[in-house]
Amino acid sequence: MLSPTATIEETELDLITQAQQGDRQAFGELVRHHREGVVTVVYRLCGDANMAEDAAQEAFIRAWQHLPGYQPRSPFRNWLYRIATNVALDVLRGEKQTVDVDALPLAASGPSPEAAVENMERAEYVRQTVLALPPASRAVLVLREYEELSYQEIADTLDIPIGTVMSRLSYARKLMLEALASHVEV
């Protein structure tokens, strides 16, 4: 008997095959299934919800155009993330980077009367710190920390060697630990 995961994978494979043959409805189902993941990846990379949705749509359009060339050797999700990351990086290249980690407000490290407000401020500070990372390191950090991809999956997704994944991740974490020292110190 097939496991539920295997059944889902088979269903997805069927949808992919149909979409490769030009079935827009099948592709719509794939979009519905992967929308959240793709939007989240793009949002973590560019930091703006509206921009993330636009870029995610652009990523799905590129995916549609390149779908006939997709080989199911690698997971479809990773293939989509690769396209989404490239779109997000393209968008970021077009946008002027305005976040500077040294210029971030220091309020997050100070005491706040309300714990909820403090949490929100801290979350915002963390988000801004992620956005201040160099895009290449940010992409690796996002795929590892938020999407929980393995080093190999990140390497496949971004088309870079595993050693580069490790060095970029290490660099991103080093910068994050420096910027968030007061929150992560033990």
Place this chain on the structure above:
Amino acid sequence: MDEHVHAWLEAYHDGELHGRRLQQVESHLASCKECRSELEALQNLSALLQESPSPAHLMPPDRFVAQVGLRLPRRQEEANRRGSLNISWRAIPFGLFGMWAFIQALFIVIDLILLGLTFGLGDLLSQGALISLNRNELLLWSIGLNIGLSMVIGLLYLSWLVSWWVGRQHTQNET
């Protein structure tokens, strides 16, 4: 105390270590406060990153899917293939007409030769093979073949016309 495992801490934290290396790091962590606190910093960082909220106020999934669907272009190769098929399909009547015109021209030439033979050209070609054939039979054979081939071409054209009409009805129903 054995050597510190700074270089392996991130891979350990990410679940990328296996076998002996994993055991080595675990046994070192059990006895080294410095490496343990470095690992804890990595764990705190991950926890802090997870606190960062997901994007709020996203459009409903149905709307997102519909918008993507509206923006999907027709695939280039699909468009090219359909375009070339369309051109070939529309060229069929011209091809059939060309074939019919060629056959008519051929038979006109044949008929002219046969007429020439009837009116004395045969005497000039008394050694030719055609002289031995019955000219009337040849003329009938030529007319019969002409009519037969014209009918075949006519039938092919009618088939094309029916297919075109059916395809048109199908397209109208889809839209």
